Amino acid sequence: MIEAEKISVEFKSGDRKINAVKEANITIGDGESIGLAGESGSGKTTLGKSLLALVKPKEGKVLWNGKNVFKIKGKDLKNFRRENQIIYQDPFDSIDIRMRIYDVISEGLTVQGFSKQEQREIIYSALKSVGLNPPEAYSNAFPTQLSGGQLQRVAIARSIVLNPKFIVADEPVSMLDVSIRSGILQIFQDMKEKGTSSLIISHDISTLAYVVDKIYIMYLGHVVEYGTTQQIIEKPLHPYTQALISAIPIPEPNHETEIKLVETNEPVPPKGCPLYPRCPFRKNVCLDNEPKMTEVEPGHYVSCHLY
Amino acid sequence: MRFSVPWRYLVKRIIERIILLIVIINFLFLIIYIIPIYVAHLNPAEFYVPLSYKGLSRSTEVEAIDREFGLNQPIFVQYIDYVKNMLTFHFGYSLIYDEPVSKIILQALPVDLIILVPSLILSTVFAIGLGLFSAVRFGRLSDSINTFFAILTYFIPGFWVLIIFLQIFGFQLGLFPTNIAQALISPSGAPLHGWAYIAGLIKFSIAPIIILALLAYGVRMALTRSYGVESMGSSYVTYLRAKGIPERSVVYKHVMRNAIIPAITRTGIDFAFVIAGSVFVEDIFGFYGMGELLYRSALTFNVQILGDAFYILSLYVIVVLLVLDFIYPLIDPRVKYE
Amino acid sequence: MNRLVNQLLHRKAFLISLVILLFFIFIASAANYLTPYKDPYTITSEQHLAAPYSIPIWARIFPQYSKYPPNTNMDLKSPLILGNGSESFNGTAYTVELKPSEYENLSFPLSWNYQYPYSFSISFIAIPHGQAAQINVLLKQQNKTYFLESFVPSADQILYTYPTCPLSMGKTNSITISSESLSSSNSPYVSTLPGNERYIASAILPQLIFKPGKYSVIISIENIGTSPLKVYIYQPKFSAVGRAYGILGTDNNGASVFAEFVLGARFDLEIAAIATLIIVGIGLIFGLVAGYVGGKVDLFLNALTDFFLTIPGLPLLITLETIFVVSGLILKIGIVPLLIAIIGGLSWMGTMKIIRSVTLSVRSRTFVEASKALGSGPFRIIRKHVLPNILGVVFAQIAYDVPVVILTESGLDFLGLGITKFPTWGNMLGYASAYTSPANGFVWWWVLPPGFAIIFLSVALYFIGSTLQDVLSPYKVRGE
Numbered sequence A: 001m002i003e004a005e006k007i008s009v010e011f012k013s014g015d016r017k018i019n020a021v022k023e024a025n026i027t028i029g030d031g032e033s034i035g036l037a038g039e040s041g042s043g044k045t046t047l048g049k050s051l052l053a054l055v056k057p058k059e060g061k062v063l064w065n066g067k068n069v070f071k072i073k074g075k076d077l078k079n080f081r082r083e084n085q086i087i088y089q090d091p092f093d094s095i096d097i098r099m100r101i102y103d104v105i106s107e108g109l110t111v112q113g114f115s116k117q118e119q120r121e122i123i124y125s126a127l128k129s130v131g132l133n134p135p136e137a138y139s140n141a142f143p144t145q146l147s148g149g150q151l152q153r154v155a156i157a158r159s160i161v162l163n164p165k166f167i168v169a170d171e172p173v174s175m176l177d178v179s180i181r182s183g184i185l186q187i188f189q190d191m192k193e194k195g196t197s198s199l200i201i202s203h204d205i206s207t208l209a210y211v212v213d214k215i216y217i218m219y220l221g222h223v224v225e226y227g228t229t230q231q232i233i234e235k236p237l238h239p240y241t242q243a244l245i246s247a248i249p250i251p252e253p254n255h256e257t258e259i260k261l262v263e264t265n266e267p268v269p270p271k272g273c274p275l276y277p278r279c280p281f282r283k284n285v286c287l288d289n290e291p292k293m294t295e296v297e298p299g300h301y302v303s304c305h306l307y
Numbered sequence B: 001m002r003f004s005v006p007w008r009y010l011v012k013r014i015i016e017r018i019i020l021l022i023v024i025i026n027f028l029f030l031i032i033y034i035i036p037i038y039v040a041h042l043n044p045a046e047f048y049v050p051l052s053y054k055g056l057s058r059s060t061e062v063e064a065i066d067r068e069f070g071l072n073q074p075i076f077v078q079y080i081d082y083v084k085n086m087l088t089f090h091f092g093y094s095l096i097y098d099e100p101v102s103k104i105i106l107q108a109l110p111v112d113l114i115i116l117v118p119s120l121i122l123s124t125v126f127a128i129g130l131g132l133f134s135a136v137r138f139g140r141l142s143d144s145i146n147t148f149f150a151i152l153t154y155f156i157p158g159f160w161v162l163i164i165f166l167q168i169f170g171f172q173l174g175l176f177p178t179n180i181a182q183a184l185i186s187p188s189g190a191p192l193h194g195w196a197y198i199a200g201l202i203k204f205s206i207a208p209i210i211i212l213a214l215l216a217y218g219v220r221m222a223l224t225r226s227y228g229v230e231s232m233g234s235s236y237v238t239y240l241r242a243k244g245i246p247e248r249s250v251v252y253k254h255v256m257r258n259a260i261i262p263a264i265t266r267t268g269i270d271f272a273f274v275i276a277g278s279v280f281v282e283d284i285f286g287f288y289g290m291g292e293l294l295y296r297s298a299l300t301f302n303v304q305i306l307g308d309a310f311y312i313l314s315l316y317v318i319v320v321l322l323v324l325d326f327i328y329p330l331i332d333p334r335v336k337y338e
Numbered sequence C: 001m002n003r004l005v006n007q008l009l010h011r012k013a014f015l016i017s018l019v020i021l022l023f024f025i026f027i028a029s030a031a032n033y034l035t036p037y038k039d040p041y042t043i044t045s046e047q048h049l050a051a052p053y054s055i056p057i058w059a060r061i062f063p064q065y066s067k068y069p070p071n072t073n074m075d076l077k078s079p080l081i082l083g084n085g086s087e088s089f090n091g092t093a094y095t096v097e098l099k100p101s102e103y104e105n106l107s108f109p110l111s112w113n114y115q116y117p118y119s120f121s122i123s124f125i126a127i128p129h130g131q132a133a134q135i136n137v138l139l140k141q142q143n144k145t146y147f148l149e150s151f152v153p154s155a156d157q158i159l160y161t162y163p164t165c166p167l168s169m170g171k172t173n174s175i176t177i178s179s180e181s182l183s184s185s186n187s188p189y190v191s192t193l194p195g196n197e198r199y200i201a202s203a204i205l206p207q208l209i210f211k212p213g214k215y216s217v218i219i220s221i222e223n224i225g226t227s228p229l230k231v232y233i234y235q236p237k238f239s240a241v242g243r244a245y246g247i248l249g250t251d252n253n254g255a256s257v258f259a260e261f262v263l264g265a266r267f268d269l270e271i272a273a274i275a276t277l278i279i280v281g282i283g284l285i286f287g288l289v290a291g292y293v294g295g296k297v298d299l300f301l302n303a304l305t306d307f308f309l310t311i312p313g314l315p316l317l318i319t320l321e322t323i324f325v326v327s328g329l330i331l332k333i334g335i336v337p338l339l340i341a342i343i344g345g346l347s348w349m350g351t352m353k354i355i356r357s358v359t360l361s362v363r364s365r366t367f368v369e370a371s372k373a374l375g376s377g378p379f380r381i382i383r384k385h386v387l388p389n390i391l392g393v394v395f396a397q398i399a400y401d402v403p404v405v406i407l408t409e410s411g412l413d414f415l416g417l418g419i420t421k422f423p424t425w426g427n428m429l430g431y432a433s434a435y436t437s438p439a440n441g442f443v444w445w446w447v448l449p450p451g452f453a454i455i456f457l458s459v460a461l462y463f464i465g466s467t468l469q470d471v472l473s474p475y476k477v478r479g480e
């Protein structure tokens, strides 16, 4: 079980400060599969990384089986790393182009103390399971000789060889053709059946809907709504979620009217709701008070003054 | 655009440079006092004493120096004295030269500027001219050759070129005076005055000025070239060209402005370090500037002068760099305050 | 790896540079075979191999040098015999038998195709049996005869109006007539010279006597006694110290410049290699630590580097070295290690800055974080990811630092503040500059080679470095 409490992450770039994540709470139970959606730059990756202690937050903590992941060291840390894995968004940047594919995948196994023979078997079967057949051909190649989709599958293989209990998958299929997508999503499905929990990040809710149990929605670093997949898809409450969902092309003729966010340059109010400038339903209270998370129906939370 | 004084930045810079100065003083104290006393078990007074001075015995001299400079005091008292003396420019009296140290240094300092400053300016002119020449012809053979020669200058030992030049043109062909003393006397041996003096000085300086400029333009030429090439490819230049503005004026108005700023800022830094690197030209052409003072002191083991000259050179570097900190933001908008 | 080598070998600049570098490495490591000399600065027997400031042998292809003589050593053979005595030659010795007041001249032909040599000498062994003999040695060109020396038994010396030298009858006389030892007290010819020339005769004799043409060395034997005389003459030789010598001529001491050059190459490459290791070592460690660890450590290391960058380098070098010399520490450490330590210790800053900045950029790459996510510790990440990715820069930096070290070290040697006791390229230039004056002209064979060597070596290393950096750069690896 991984639990994030009031995580805030701040980046400094030059003299500007960016609040990539603000007081976000998220809980991933054992065997659970969670989706994280939001537009580009909303802080999904940053939140995902802070769950794995790869980004140091300004405030808040992340508990892994009751231990604060930012404080663990030594053997604990190694176990933590083995049990919790991440698949990066951009395989071109997350794979060292100077290593052969075999070495890329074996790195985690080596660090975690697997013997050479064990490694060979594990790596070949992982390559097969991500659809890189025959594994012998791929394992000797250099990353520069592979396509983006193939590389993404290498990145997935690298994470699953350690047989993690929890995996953060950052846009795992965005690089892949539709034909391969389902195969990859099937891998997540299989892992889920084996009891692996996951956080799947995507800017596209429709992809998530097939695989995850719960969906969290982020906007400008804030978690604005979460609930079960069904609740979010069928009854989105937050205007931002509604806008996200209505943006999905659905081939039903009499679908609800689209909700459109306002395009504006208005700044985000320092104390109010982050969506205030763009919200079609905004009220005065939204300008000065940040809405609190409230449970609107069992398991379905939203932070919006409309509820 | 209005220019506002960036106080915070300036104060920070001043403080940084002052810290640097203090570190340098401490460093000098370390190598002039601590190392001799504690590592080599020497009395630093020995450094101050000539082999004989007005017929006194050496031990009498050392004792006198001990008293005079407080060298028999506990080390921390000496330390305080040293820092105080450096900060207030009390360098004392050189028994070896029989003159106050500050006078010796003040005589040497301006000599450098006659040759070093003009050569710096000339090399900047070379750098900008050749750099733009190359930038405009980027990728062509003339650019490659030009750039190759600029790179070559990084690696040519300056003293080597100077002695070759001196031997061929000075000694063999007798085209110019081979040392400053020779330059400042008339053929009959009488010292020159007035205009003749200045003419002699100029005639003497031209050769070293040109050689030094040719040896130093390389780095700044490469800077000009690379910034020039960069701005030649910028979208603004493409836009200017698309608007039909003639190539000449694109190059002169836009590219030149962007390309020469780095060379000029670099010249400033070189100005700070120019005296420090003047030992060779001074030694070979026989004029008595700071470099030569330092060098002679090293040859004669005159640690007293050596330490003080080194301090003045460092101080000069720090002051010039500080002035540059103030000037750069005015000429180069890309230099940000922090 | 093959791909890399392939790419490298396809670059002309790289290949040429590599050839140059290998050439210097070759002459440096083969120094012992290329020259028999160990240290022409201190071993006097390795000096005076030829005239001071001798030109290189090959330079005689230039018209102004074409008649410069090389070192010459020849046996004098096939003499023309003139006289009224009898003479025989058995293959090793000439036997001259003379009755009283008979004489015999052995006139050895000597064809001299050069200008005057630096010095010359004529030698032979004479064993006179009998009562008294006079042996004269003359040099003759067409109608000019130079009466160099005359040997008579010491008892007879007073009989002559011109200077003579003693001859021992019945014993072995090793006779050597060298232009350097001829004076008005032992040479009839010198004693006839005008006063001012007489005093410097030993230096100017070669110039007075030799120009291209046919000479004969005449050994003239006369029986000045009253009974028969038998004189054996062995091994007549002529030798001249030339003014053209070896591949690179000679310096002011007549020592081989080529030997100095080769020994200097060896030393320069050695010191450059070691100092570069120190520079890259410090620069790499500081740069990696500052760039990878970041935070306060970075701040401190960066400030330290800036400090060293701000103090004027050459003056600091000079000051530090002087302190070490004055305080006697140099005796404990030795000048070479001290120079290496000082140069290395004051030259790492540029390398540190560059390594730091590339480390910073590699550290921010996701694959480094990915490795951390797999459980790698910092050392593994540096070893497996950071180092391989900055390797190009490290190589390039090595290539750029070697020339800097060589230039700095040569500069110190040139000034006489570095190594003075054995040859280096720097002190060769220093001495060349100190010992040349308007009088001896531009000694290009001494001045040019070390300077060109420094430049060629440096430029070659520069191109090797920049090619390596280019080929190893991530853009190239990606094939962009």
Ligand SMILES: Nc1ncnc2c1ncn2[C@@H]1O[C@H](COP(=O)(O)OP(=O)(O)OP(=O)(O)O)[C@@H](O)[C@H]1O
Pocket: A011, A012, A013, A018, A019, A020, A038, A039, A040, A041, A042, A043, A044, A045, A046, A047, A089, A203
């Ligand atoms: N290392 C960093 N340094 C500075 N700013 C960063 C850094 N990483 C992320 N940010 C900023 O933090 C914000 C959130 O970034 P994040 O990558 O978490 O967004 P995201 O939701 O994953 O977006 P996307 O869907 O495009 O991947 C962005 O404004 C981004 O510019």
Ligand SMILES: [Mg+2]
Pocket: A044, A045, A046, A089, A170
């Ligand atoms: Mg992302």
